[in-house]
Amino acid sequence: MKIGELSTKTGCSIxxxxxxERNGLLKSPExxxxxxxxYDEDSLRQITFIKQCRSLDISIAEIKELxxxxxxxxxxxxxxxEMIDKxxxxxxNRIKVLTSLKSTLKEMKNSCRHNQKIKDxxxxxxxxx
Numbered sequence: 352m353k354i355g356e357l358s359t360k361t362g363c364s365i366x367x368x369x370x371x372e373r374n375g376l377l378k379s380p381e382x383x384x385x386x387x388x389x390y391d392e393d394s395l396r397q398i399t400f401i402k403q404c405r406s407l408d409i410s411i412a413e414i415k416e417l418x419x420x421x422x423x424x425x426x427x428x429x430x431x432x433e434m435i436d437k438x439x440x441x442x443x444n445r446i447k448v449l450t451s452l453k454s455t456l457k458e459m460k461n462s463c464r465h466n467q468k469i470k471d472x473x474x475x476x477x478x479x480x
Contacts, residue, residue: 361398
C-alpha cells in the first residue's frame with residue numbers, strides 16, 4: 352500500500368509516518384519504479400503500535416527501546432516494567448500538580464462575584480499578590 356493508504360488506515364499523518372521512518376521506528380519501505388513508498392501489513396502493525404505508545408506519552412526514544420526489546424522475545428521484560436513505573440510516577444506527579452491548579456482556580460473563581468466592577472475583582476486581586 353502507498354503512504355496515503357497507510358495514513359488513512361492508521362489515522363496517522365503522512366508527515367508522522369515519514370518522521371517515524373526517518374527516526375528508525377519504521378523500517379524503510381520498498382519503492383516502486385516511480386519511487387513511491389510501498390508499505391506492507393507489518394508497517395501497518397508498527398504504526399498502530401507507535402500510535403498506541405504515543406497515546407500513552409511514551410517518548411520516541413522509549414518506543415525505539417520497546418521495538419528493540421520486541422526483537423528479543425525471550426529476554427527479561429524488567430526494563431519495560433521500569434519504564435512503565437517511571438511513567439506512573441510522572442503521571443502521579445502531574446495529577447498532583449493539576450489537582451493543585453484546579454484548587455487554585457476554584458479559589459480564584461469563588462473570590463469574585465458576578466457583575467462586580469473590575470476594580471473589585473477578586474481574581475485580579477489574587478493574581479496581583
